[in-house]
Amino acid sequence: MTALTAIIAREGKIRATNLTFIFWDLFYPLGYLLVFGVGINASLGFATDPGVSYSAFFLAGVLSMASFGIASNTSWSFFLDRDNGIFYEMLTYPMSRPQYLLGKVLFNIGVATVQSAITITLAASLLGVPLRASGWPLLTAAVTIGTAGWFFFYALFALRIRRNDAFNTVTSIFYFIFLFASSMFYPLDPLPRALRVAAYANPITWQVDVIRYATIGMGNATQIALEGVAFLFFTAASFFAAIAALRNQE
Amino acid sequence: MLRNRPCGGKPRPRCPVSEMAIQVENLAKVFRRKRWASGSDIRAVDDLSFSVRRGEIFGLLGPNGAGKTTTLRILTTLVRPTSGAARVLGYDVMRHALDVRTRIVVVIQEQAAELLLSVRDNLLTFARFHGLAGPDVRRRADHVLDILGLTPDAGRKPQDLSGGFRRRVQLAKVFMVDTPIIFLDEFSTGMDPILKRSVMELLRKEVANGRTIVLTTQVLTEAEELCDDILIIDRGKQVARGDLNTLKLLTEQVYEVALTFDRAPDNVDALVDGYHVVRRQIAQNTLLIALQESESRVLELVSALAARRRLLRLEINGASLEDIFIALTRKETAS
Numbered sequence: 318m319t320a321l322t323a324i325i326a327r328e329g330k331i332r333a334t335n336l337t338f339i340f341w342d343l344f345y346p347l348g349y350l351l352v353f354g355v356g357i358n359a360s361l362g363f364a365t366d367p368g369v370s371y372s373a374f375f376l377a378g379v380l381s382m383a384s385f386g387i388a389s390n391t392s393w394s395f396f397l398d399r400d401n402g403i404f405y406e407m408l409t410y411p412m413s414r415p416q417y418l419l420g421k422v423l424f425n426i427g428v429a430t431v432q433s434a435i436t437i438t439l440a441a442s443l444l445g446v447p448l449r450a451s452g453w454p455l456l457t458a459a460v461t462i463g464t465a466g467w468f469f470f471y472a473l474f475a476l477r478i479r480r481n482d483a484f485n486t487v488t489s490i491f492y493f494i495f496l497f498a499s500s501m502f503y504p505l506d507p508l509p510r511a512l513r514v515a516a517y518a519n520p521i522t523w524q525v526d527v528i529r530y531a532t533i534g535m536g537n538a539t540q541i542a543l544e545g546v547a548f549l550f551f552t553a554a555s556f557f558a559a560i561a562a563l564r565n566q567e
Numbered sequence: 568m569l570r571n572r573p574c575g576g577k578p579r580p581r582c583p584v585s586e587m588a589i590q591v592e593n594l595a596k597v598f599r600r601k602r603w604a605s606g607s608d609i610r611a612v613d614d615l616s617f618s619v620r621r622g623e624i625f626g627l628l629g630p631n632g633a634g635k636t637t638t639l640r641i642l643t644t645l646v647r648p649t650s651g652a653a654r655v656l657g658y659d660v661m662r663h664a665l666d667v668r669t670r671i672v673v674v675i676q677e678q679a680a681e682l683l684l685s686v687r688d689n690l691l692t693f694a695r696f697h698g699l700a701g702p703d704v705r706r707r708a709d710h711v712l713d714i715l716g717l718t719p720d721a722g723r724k725p726q727d728l729s730g731g732f733r734r735r736v737q738l739a740k741v742f743m744v745d746t747p748i749i750f751l752d753e754f755s756t757g758m759d760p761i762l763k764r765s766v767m768e769l770l771r772k773e774v775a776n777g778r779t780i781v782l783t784t785q786v787l788t789e790a791e792e793l794c795d796d797i798l799i800i801d802r803g804k805q806v807a808r809g810d811l812n813t814l815k816l817l818t819e820q821v822y823e824v825a826l827t828f829d830r831a832p833d834n835v836d837a838l839v840d841g842y843h844v845v846r847r848q849i850a851q852n853t854l855l856i857a858l859q860e861s862e863s864r865v866l867e868l869v870s871a872l873a874a875r876r877r878l879l880r881l882e883i884n885g886a887s888l889e890d891i892f893i894a895l896t897r898k899e900t901a902s
Contacts, residue, residue: 323695327681330692334683334724402679406737409643409750410696411669567598567646 320412324420325427332428342428346383347436350375355444369533372444376437377529378501380456381463381521383432385495387425388467389488392475394421396484405566414563418472418556422465429464430457437532452531459531459545463524466552469559470520476562495521500529523548587654588748588779589619589642594651596637596803611637612648613803619796621747624770624780626794628787628888630896634803635783636676639752642781643673655748669697672741676752676783680725680733687712687721693740704743711742714769716762731757738766741773749773751782755789767793791888801896814891821845821886821894822865827853828876838871845890845897852879857890 332338350372358371398404407417433456440446471488478484496502498515499522505513516522523544530536596612612634619625627635640646641653644664652659658666681689690708694700712718715735725733734757741749749770755763770793774780784790790797791811799806799814807817815821826832831852839847842864845857854872858865869881886894 319698320696323692326695327692330688331681331683401682402675402677403681405645405677406673406675406679407696408645409668409671409673409675410693411665411698412696413665564647567640 320410320416321420321423323410324412324417325424328421328424342387343432343435345386346379346432347439349382350379350436350440350444354379369535370444370446372440373446373533374504374529374535375502376440376446376532377525380433380436380460380528380532381501381525382496383436384429384460384463384524385467385492385521387429387432387464388471389491391421391425391468392471393484393488395472395475396481400481408566415560418469418559418563421472422468425468426461426464429460433460446533448532449534452534456528456531459524459527462548462552463528466520466524466548466555469552469555472559473555473562476559476566495519500525520548520551523551586621587618588621588623588656589617589625589781590652590654590657591618591638591642592616592652594638594641594653595649596634596641596646597649611803612641614651615800615803615805616651617798617805617808619779619781621779622774622777623795624774624782624793626790626797627781627783627800628790628797628892629783629800629806631785632802633800633896635800636752637803638800639750639781639783643671643750644668670746671748671750672744672746673750674737674741674752674754676756678730678733678737678757680736682724682726685722685724686717686728686736689725689736690739690743694743697744697746699744707743711739714742715739715766731759731762734758735762742769745778747778749778749780751780753784754782755784755786763789787888787892797888799892799895806895807891811888814888814895815886817891817895820861821857821859821890822862823884823887823890824856824858824865824869825853825880825882825884826856826869826872826878827880829879830876832872832876834875835872838875839868842868845894857886857893859894 332342354372354375357375361371395404398407408414412420437446437448437456441448471491474487475484478487498512499519500516501521505516505522508516526536527541527545527548530538530541594612594615595610598609598611600606600608615634615638627638629635637646641648642655642660644660644667647661654660655667656670658670660667681692684692687708690711691700691704694704694708709718709721712721715738717732717735717739720728720732725736728736734754738754741751751770755766758766767789770780780793782790782793794811796808796810797814798808807814809817829852831849832854835847835849835854839856843859845859846855847857848855856868858868860868865883869883872878873881
């Protein structure tokens with residue numbers, strides 16, 4: 318417990334030193350929803366189901382994008398720590414490797430939860446997105462597990478790749494593939510078959526679909542359950558792979 | 568043979584009783600070349616065995632690439648050994664890494680600091696990892712900042728400080744906790760001589776209070792002044808071991824001769840030819856020679872040199888650690 322609270326306190330102190338960090342952490346998905354979501358809604362009049370606006374549809378996308386973004390940024394902090402030398406010193410502190418990763422992810426889950434609460438509240442009040450209170454437990458679980466899953470996934474690469482520029486290239490590719498070959502921005506049914514298959518194999522689609530079901534009730538319950546279980550496996554596999562990568566830091 | 572005490576397996580051991588702070592047996596570390604890279608595997612540590620008594624300062628010396636840092640990284644649970652055993656206070660570094668980490672504090676070779684946190688927060692954050700928080704720890708941080716001359720910079724971030732000050736921040740952590748073992752990997756890098764001296768004094772006090780220090784250094788005078796016990800390694804293997812006096816015996820009659828003349832001597836090369844010179848240096852009118860010769864041969868050379876120029880000052884000493892180090896590692900390279 319000491320190790321976890323120490324890591325959470327450390328991450329909190331580092332974030333608190335920079336107002337830009339705090340602003341970006343908390344309001345970035347909201348900004349995306351307001352600018353991109355409202356823009357598409359207004360200019361293209363996009364609607365998937367009768368009565369569902371693009372803002373409502375896209376809310377799940379921005380919440381998943383936030384999990385994805387936080388994970389990517391936090392993983393990049395391994396490079397910062399490595400450059401500062403503190404990374405290797407921290408590996409000699411009284412904590413296990415899993416505690417190190419869990420501490421980081423717990424802090425980020427906290428940030429993602431606050432971020433989601435702000436985004437949802439303002440989406441409902443400013444954009445009139447109708448929300449289902451019954452879906453909040455599922456939404457919380459999806460944001461929590463989603464943030465953890467993506468962090469472990471990115472950490473795996475951040476720990477294996479030693480060069481900052483190489484990692485940045487990888488994350489750029491990941492952003493392109495994971496975000497656009499998914500149900501984040503558009504429904505999958507009208508897509509060409511190859512793209513649709515790729516999107517269904519994409520863990521971000523699984524997370525987006527669960528969040529969309531939790532927020533506006535869109536989707537088939539059985540399919541959502543399967544996607545949720547698949548994402549749990551993805552998270553567990555990423556966690557163990559990240560632990561192995563951390564243990565191999567020599 | 569290092570025997571497993573009853574601490575093997577679960578539940579975790581409370582505290583194995585070990586008279587030795589550190590026990591290393593047949594330790595080896597091989598860094599495998601990547602499949603796509605050229606060259607062969609690197610054997611950084613090769614069948615190394617030693618132990619460190621509690622409450623002493625132990626120096627691990629060797630030329631660049633000797634395996635000092637790798638050995639230290641194994642002992643601090645950063646690197647896994649390829650074979651052999653290493654225990655810190657009786658805890659196996661592989662199987663009980665967390666138990667080891669709770670009992671050590673490490674100053675790694677690279678500069679390490681939380682650049683975005685203030686100097687004070689660096690210390691408080693570190694202490695929190697060791698379960699220390701609250702007013703007592705803040706008071707202790709203030710004291711540590713004071714003894715390391717960091718008080719005026721306590722509120723600044725290390726990213727705004729010079730390399731030497733960042734090193735102080737790193738070293739300050741040693742005094743924030745009471746872990747029984749301190750590992751220092753070239754701790755004095757970037758320190759000015761005055762600070763270095765006061766840090767050495769502080770380290771001696773820590774040892775007097777029962778802590779054990781394991782250090783690596785390239786600055787041999789530092790080891791000479793600090794270490795109770797010294798291990799010299801080269802290419803991962805032990806070259807020599809003992810306190811300074813024991814090591815001096817190993818090098819068989821190495822003398823350090825300093826001669827100051829009225830004018831710079833010439834033809835020194837011709838004069839020293841035929842003598843076994845460990846190292847030689849001319850600065851202004853002073854000639855410094857380390858010789859591995861009998862007393863009579865040393866005096867013979869001194870007489871020959873004194874005949875060339877008027878001798879203003881003569882000093883003959885036994886070997887310094889530097890001479891011993893050069894003699895031993897050269898011998899190892901030749902063999």
